[in-house]
Amino acid sequence: MTLLDQRIQFEEKKKIYDSSILTFNEVEGFDVYNISIPFERSGKRYLFGRVERREEWARSWVRLFEETGHDEWTLVPGSMIYTLEDPYISLIGNEIVMGGTHVQYEAGRVKTYFGYFHRGTEFLNLYYFTTGPNKMKDIRLVELSDGKIGVFSRPRGAETRGEYGSESMIGFTIIDCLDQLTAEVIENAPYIDGIFGEGEWGGVNQAYLLDSGKIGIIGHNCYRDRDAEGGEVKVYLNMAFVFDPVTREATDLHVIGSRTCYPAGPSKTRHLVDCAFTAGIVTRPDGKADLYSGIGDCQAGRITIDYPFEGHGQLV
Numbered sequence: 540m541t542l543l544d545q546r547i548q549f550e551e552k553k554k555i556y557d558s559s560i561l562t563f564n565e566v567e568g569f570d571v572y573n574i575s576i577p578f579e580r581s582g583k584r585y586l587f588g589r590v591e592r593r594e595e596w597a598r599s600w601v602r603l604f605e606e607t608g609h610d611e612w613t614l615v616p617g618s619m620i621y622t623l624e625d626p627y628i629s630l631i632g633n634e635i636v637m638g639g640t641h642v643q644y645e646a647g648r649v650k651t652y653f654g655y656f657h658r659g660t661e662f663l664n665l666y667y668f669t670t671g672p673n674k675m676k677d678i679r680l681v682e683l684s685d686g687k688i689g690v691f692s693r694p695r696g697a698e699t700r701g702e703y704g705s706e707s708m709i710g711f712t713i714i715d716c717l718d719q720l721t722a723e724v725i726e727n728a729p730y731i732d733g734i735f736g737e738g739e740w741g742g743v744n745q746a747y748l749l750d751s752g753k754i755g756i757i758g759h760n761c762y763r764d765r766d767a768e769g770g771e772v773k774v775y776l777n778m779a780f781v782f783d784p785v786t787r788e789a790t791d792l793h794v795i796g797s798r799t800c801y802p803a804g805p806s807k808t809r810h811l812v813d814c815a816f817t818a819g820i821v822t823r824p825d826g827k828a829d830l831y832s833g834i835g836d837c838q839a840g841r842i843t844i845d846y847p848f849e850g851h852g853q854l855v
Contacts, residue, residue, distance in 0.1 A: 542739050542762045546776060549794040556827060557843040560802050560834075563604060565614035566590055570807075573625040573833035575637070576745055576819035577606065580662055586612065586831075587626035587637060593807060593837055597642045597649055601626040603663070610841060618663055623655060625833075627744065627818070629680040631688060631717060635662045640676050654678045658717060668717070672726045677742030680720070681754055684855070688714050689754060689784060692728040693742035705735035709743060709758075711787065731782065731789050738762060741778065745819030751852030754782045757830070759817045760794070766812070775814040777832055779847035791851065796830050800842050806835030815840075820847065822854055 563571040571588040578585055584606040591599040601621040604612035623639030630636075641655045654671030671678045677693035692710035700706050710728030714720060735741060741760040749755050760778040763771055777796030780789050798815045806812045818831035818839075827843050834840045848854075 541736055542760055542776070543764070545794050546774070546797060549776075550797065550799065553797075553800065554845060555796075555800045555842050557841075558801050559610045559841050560804060561831075561839040561841060562608075562611045563588065563614070563839075564607065564611065565616075566602070568592065570837040571602075571604070571612075572835075572837055572839050573816050574818050574831060574839045575626045575628045576831055577821055578628060578630070578635070578662075585615070585662065587628065587639075588612070588839065589624050589626060589639075589833070593805075596807070597624070599624045599642075601637075601639050615663070619665065621655075621657070625676070625816070627679065629682070629746075631658075631680060631682050632686075633660055634658050634717070635660070635665065636680055636717065637665050638671075638678060638680075641670075652676070656720065669720050670722060672722045675725065677744070677758075678725055679743040679746050681746035681748055683713070683748060683784065684752060688717065688720075689746065690714060690720065690725060690728060691743040691746060691756075692725045694726075695740055703730075703735075704737040706738065706740035707735060707742060709734055709741075711782065711784070713784070729787075731787060734780070734789055734792060735760070744817040746782075747820075747848075748855040749781075749848060749852030750855055752783075752785075753851055754784060755848040755851065755854065756780050756782055756789075757795075757817055757819045757847070759815075764813065766809070770809060772810050772813050775816050777815050777817045777830060781848060781851045791848075793847075795844055795847050796832060796842055798834060801832070801834050801840035804835060804838050804840075807837045811836045820844075822846065 575587040601623040603618040607613040657665035659665040695707035712728035747755040780792040816833040820828040
């Protein structure tokens, strides 16, 4: 079944219990999108967000925001400014790891990009500690039950397309500690089969250890489509699957959200009108989950959905 077919099935049966556009304060003149998942520290909730002007591209900063109301977030005064795109976090031991994409320019044009990683016990002052492989986004970490760290990679390009048919793959490997996280280790992570179809791409956005020992994945899955005028549209969908780190089997891959699930709004460009770039989920007391996502590359949204890993275990 193609991803388009999966999307059609999802749209026919989807259950969205609540939806909202997030509001960001103290960043007038800038959009905030492609956020991290919210996290708690000292009884307060925070998230990192990509901050960028609507008319600019690949000129982003990552800033820290504190929750100050329902779906309302306010810039934390004096917090660090990171020259990154699309932040994400992992909780490893007593440390927060924040990663994002650093874009490098040459002669006024994008030359390449890398994943940069920062760590620390004090989330207001994280320190850079390693860089991922050249031109690789969507590298994600998860702490396993034995204290080791699962690492998900996301190679993408012509070589991947030529060998596998899909534009990207997802790899997985295990390291003993953060000091072992290097570009070489990430690059050599063995691939997981059966996730993307021909011409599709995507990756892991947030990984969660389940009490079954498996890993719950919240990610994005993408394909190209055409709008009514024949222009190309890049479709980004929120998706989930379950990964067994022992058997290396991926199961229960399914769409959990699309741009139509969130309130209507603008997009940065015409070809991103159908873009929902996943952040991750936060479980709720009622058993459901709040799914956070960037939308249209200029806003961030939240929808409430059924718990996506039902039957596979609960988040640890």
